[in-house]
Amino acid sequence: MIVQRDVALRGDKLCLSYHGSTVVEDGCIALRPGRVTALVGPNGSGKSTLLRALARLHRADRGSVSLDDTTSAAALSPREFARRVTLLAQSRPTPAGVKVRDVVGYGRHPHRGRWRGGDPDGPAAIIRAMDVTGVASMAERAVDELSGGELQRVWLASCLAQDTGVLLLDEPTNHLDLRYQVELLDLVRDLAEEHRVAVGVVLHDLNQAAGVADHVVLLCNGRVLADGTPEEVLTEERLSLAYGIRIEVTHDPRTGTVHTRPVGRHSARVHVSI
Numbered sequence: 001m002i003v004q005r006d007v008a009l010r011g012d013k014l015c016l017s018y019h020g021s022t023v024v025e026d027g028c029i030a031l032r033p034g035r036v037t038a039l040v041g042p043n044g045s046g047k048s049t050l051l052r053a054l055a056r057l058h059r060a061d062r063g064s065v066s067l068d069d070t071t072s073a074a075a076l077s078p079r080e081f082a083r084r085v086t087l088l089a090q091s092r093p094t095p096a097g098v099k100v101r102d103v104v105g106y107g108r109h110p111h112r113g114r115w116r117g118g119d120p121d122g123p124a125a126i127i128r129a130m131d132v133t134g135v136a137s138m139a140e141r142a143v144d145e146l147s148g149g150e151l152q153r154v155w156l157a158s159c160l161a162q163d164t165g166v167l168l169l170d171e172p173t174n175h176l177d178l179r180y181q182v183e184l185l186d187l188v189r190d191l192a193e194e195h196r197v198a199v200g201v202v203l204h205d206l207n208q209a210a211g212v213a214d215h216v217v218l219l220c221n222g223r224v225l226a227d228g229t230p231e232e233v234l235t236e237e238r239l240s241l242a243y244g245i246r247i248e249v250t251h252d253p254r255t256g257t258v259h260t261r262p263v264g265r266h267s268a269r270v271h272v273s274i
């Protein structure tokens with residue numbers, strides 16, 4: 001009998017701080033196989049810090065991170081953890097003179113033996129990751145010669161090559177043009193629906209969050225203000241409270257999803273998607 005775990009990665013009552021100053025209080029989040037969970041909220045509300053704590057890149061003052069509700073993340077070696085969880089961080093140093101193919105290959109590191117051998121699935125995983133992110137044609141180019149959007153896709157390919165059951169993405173649509181934003185969000189849904197990947201994604205665009213996510217976690221001032229389906233969480237009252245401006249919420253009759261519209265003084269002319 002195959003046992004299907006309900007929660008792939010759980011952060012429980014996480015208290016997170018910088019230099020003694022708490023920025024996330026009692027953060028609870030559960031990422032499920034086959035589901036996309038979007039983390040939304042204003043600047044500085046703690047989204048990236050919470051995601052980094054889930055990826056073991058930020059040590060929690062209190063609380064725990066566990067895999068499959070059975071294994072404490074802290075009990076795994078870095079290599080074991082990296083075979084199960086990957087993070088596309090918001091910013092990372094660009095290695096000078098390194099080819100795209102090699103940067104994507106970095107993602108295979110946890111699967112390799114000590115002397116870079118023993119990864120029979122590696123070459124196919126690298127090719128697949130480059131194909132789905134549209135970077136195969138630039139495989140031999142140096143990454144420090146790419147545009148911001150091209151580079152973003154290379155790092156995403158590196159994460160996908162890692163081939164983990166949990167994928168954490170911090171503002172992955174940054175730098176991407178409209179086509180690649182749409183393709184990335186489609187890819188995220190495919191990974192969840194077809195490969196049962198548990199995805200946690202930080203997004204600023206609430207309409208993108210409503211479109212791609214099964215579950216939304218709304219953070220405000222370091223606390224989880226609401227947690228549930230997009231319809232449950234993205235309400236006018238909650239969003240206006242979190243963002244401090246009026247935000248209209250309607251339902252898109254074509255897609256059936258929530259549609260948000262921030263209302264500013266010049267909203268008749270200027271449209272902002274948050």
Ligand SMILES: Nc1ncnc2c1ncn2[C@@H]1O[C@H](COP(=O)(O)OP(=O)(O)OP(=O)(O)O)[C@@H](O)[C@H]1O
Pocket residue numbers: 018019023041042043044045046047048049050
């Ligand atoms: N390295 C750091 N040192 C000190 N404080 C930090 C550091 N990184 C973040 N912070 C603070 O922690 C709080 C949460 O930041 P975090 O980046 O998690 O928020 P966020 O919701 O992801 O914001 P944004 O939407 O602007 O990316 C903010 O008040 C921020 O100023």
